[in-house]
Amino acid sequence: MPFPVCERVIYNIDPLIEVVCQLRFPPILSINTREPSDFQERIRGEYPIYKMEIEQQQQISLEPQMGQPTIPRILQTGTNRNYRFSTEDNQWHINLTSTFIAMSTSKYLRWEDFQAKFTQPLEALVDIYKPAFFDRIGLRYIDAFKRSELGLCEKKWSDLIRPCAAGFFSSEENISSRVRMNSIRAEITLDDDKSIAKILATTGNVNGDTEERFIIDSDLYTLGKSGLDAWPKLNYLHDRSGRLIRWIITDTLHEAMEPIEL
Amino acid sequence: MSIKQKKSMDETNITSTGNSISINSGDDRYYITNNEKKDHYSMVLPQNIDIFSGILKKAKNIADPQIYDYVLQILLSLNNTLHQINQTDIIKNNLSKLNLSIMSDESVLIEWNFENFRIGFSIEPNLSESSYYVVSDDKISGAYSSEANLLTPVEVDSVIQNIINFVLRNT
Numbered sequence: 001m002p003f004p005v006c007e008r009v010i011y012n013i014d015p016l017i018e019v020v021c022q023l024r025f026p027p028i029l030s031i032n033t034r035e036p037s038d039f040q041e042r043i044r045g046e047y048p049i050y051k052m053e054i055e056q057q058q059q060i061s062l063e064p065q066m067g068q069p070t071i072p073r074i075l076q077t078g079t080n081r082n083y084r085f086s087t088e089d090n091q092w093h094i095n096l097t098s099t100f101i102a103m104s105t106s107k108y109l110r111w112e113d114f115q116a117k118f119t120q121p122l123e124a125l126v127d128i129y130k131p132a133f134f135d136r137i138g139l140r141y142i143d144a145f146k147r148s149e150l151g152l153c154e155k156k157w158s159d160l161i162r163p164c165a166a167g168f169f170s171s172e173e174n175i176s177s178r179v180r181m182n183s184i185r186a187e188i189t190l191d192d193d194k195s196i197a198k199i200l201a202t203t204g205n206v207n208g209d210t211e212e213r214f215i216i217d218s219d220l221y222t223l224g225k226s227g228l229d230a231w232p233k234l235n236y237l238h239d240r241s242g243r244l245i246r247w248i249i250t251d252t253l254h255e256a257m258e259p260i261e262l
Numbered sequence: 263m264s265i266k267q268k269k270s271m272d273e274t275n276i277t278s279t280g281n282s283i284s285i286n287s288g289d290d291r292y293y294i295t296n297n298e299k300k301d302h303y304s305m306v307l308p309q310n311i312d313i314f315s316g317i318l319k320k321a322k323n324i325a326d327p328q329i330y331d332y333v334l335q336i337l338l339s340l341n342n343t344l345h346q347i348n349q350t351d352i353i354k355n356n357l358s359k360l361n362l363s364i365m366s367d368e369s370v371l372i373e374w375n376f377e378n379f380r381i382g383f384s385i386e387p388n389l390s391e392s393s394y395y396v397v398s399d400d401k402i403s404g405a406y407s408s409e410a411n412l413l414t415p416v417e418v419d420s421v422i423q424n425i426i427n428f429v430l431r432n433t
Binding site: 020021022054082084093095102104138139140180181185198219221 | 273275276277349
C-alpha cells in the first residue's frame with residue numbers, strides 16, 4: 001500500500017500555494033447557452049463576485065504548399081463559457097462550465113473548511129443541473145517550500161525532500177550544486193486500485209519571488225462513473241494526499257513547518 | 263496536418279484549456295503573471311528551448327500597459343506551448359532566443375530568427391492592427407515566401423501552436 005498512515009496535522013508555516021478540487025460530468029449544454037442565474041442565487045451570499053470568461057478551442061489546418069506561403073486556416077471554432085464566482089476577499093473561487101465544477105483557493109487551512117465552502121455550490125449544481133454522474137473527481141495540492149521562511153537556508157534540498165523526489169539534488173555535491181533544472185514526474189496507483197496520484201516534484205518560483213522553492217504538485221484523481229455524492233471519494237483523496245506529502249518530505253522539513261496535530 | 267488546441271482533460275484545473283505558466287527566464291528571474299488566468303508557479307525551460315533570456319527585462323520598459331499585457335500574453339503562450347510539447351515529446355531542437363524591440367511609435371516588435379526563416383509579432387498602439395509574419399527562404403518550401411496576418415488576442419494560442427510546430431519541424 002503506498003504512502004504510510006501518518007498523524008493528521010496542519011502547519012503553522014503553511015507551504016500550500018493552491019488547492020483545486022474539480023468534478024467533471026458529461027456535458028450539460030444549457031450551462032454554455034444560458035447564464036447560470038439560478039446557480040448564482042444559491043451561492044451569491046458566499047461568492048458575490050461574478051465573471052465570465054470565454055475559452056476558445058480551435059482546429060487549425062496548416063498545409064505547406066511548394067512555392068506557396070503556408071497559411072493557417074481555422075477549420076472549426078468552439079467556445080466554452082467559464083463562469084467564475086469568487087468570495088469578497090477573492091481568495092476562494094468556484095468555476096462552472098458545461099463539463100465541470102471546480103473550487104480553488106490560495107487560503108486553504110484545513111479540509112473541513114474546504115468542505116464547508118464547497119458544499120453549497122456542489123448541492124446547487126446537483127439540484128439545478130442534475131448531472132447524470134461524475135466521471136472524474138480530482139483534488140490537487142500545490143506545495144512550495146521556501147527555505148528562508150523555515151530557517152533552513154543552510155540545508156540542501158536533499159536534506160528536506162526524499163531522494164526519489166529530489167532527483168539530481170540527491171547526487172554528490174559536485175553534481176547537485178550544478179543542477180540547473182530538475183523535475184521528477186510520477187503517476188502512482190493508490191490503494192483502491194482505481195485512483196491515481198500524479199506528482200510533479202520540481203524547483204521553481206512563485207508569484208514574483210526570486211527565491212527558488214521546491215514545489216510538489218500532487219494531483220490525485222479517480223476516473224470513471226461515480227454517483228453524485230462525491231464526498232466519500234474526495235475524503236479518500238484528501239487523506240491520501242496528506243500521507244503522500246508527509247512521506248515525500250523529511251522529518252527536518254516537517255518539524256521546521258511547525259506541525260500542529262489535529 | 264491539423265492541429266487541435268490541447269485540452270487539459272487529465273489535470274485537476276479551473277479551466278478547460280489547461281494551465282497558464284508564468285515565465286522564468288534563467289538568471290533574469292523576472293516574473294510574468296497573468297492576473298486573469300492565475301498562474302501557480304513557473305519552471306525553468308530546458309536550456310535548448312529557453313528562448314526568453316534577456317527579453318523579460320526589456321519588456322519591463324514597455325510604457326503602454328495594454329501593449330505590455332499583449333506582449334506578455336504572447337510570451338506566456340510561447341512558454342506554455344513549449345512546456346506542453348516538451349512534457350510528452352522531449353524537444354531536442356536548439357532554439358534561438360527571442361528579440362524584443364520597442365519602436366519610437368511605442369509599437370513592439372518580437373522577432374524570432376533562424377537560419378532559413380524569421381518570425382515576428384508586431385504589437386501596435388492600436389492593438390487591432392497587431393500582426394504576425396513568417397518569412398522563409400527557398401530551403402523551407404522550395405521558394406522564398408512571406409506570410410503576414412492580423413493577430414487578435416483570441417487567436418494568439420492557436421497561432422503560436424502552429425508557429426512552434428513549424429519551428430520544430432524546420433530546425
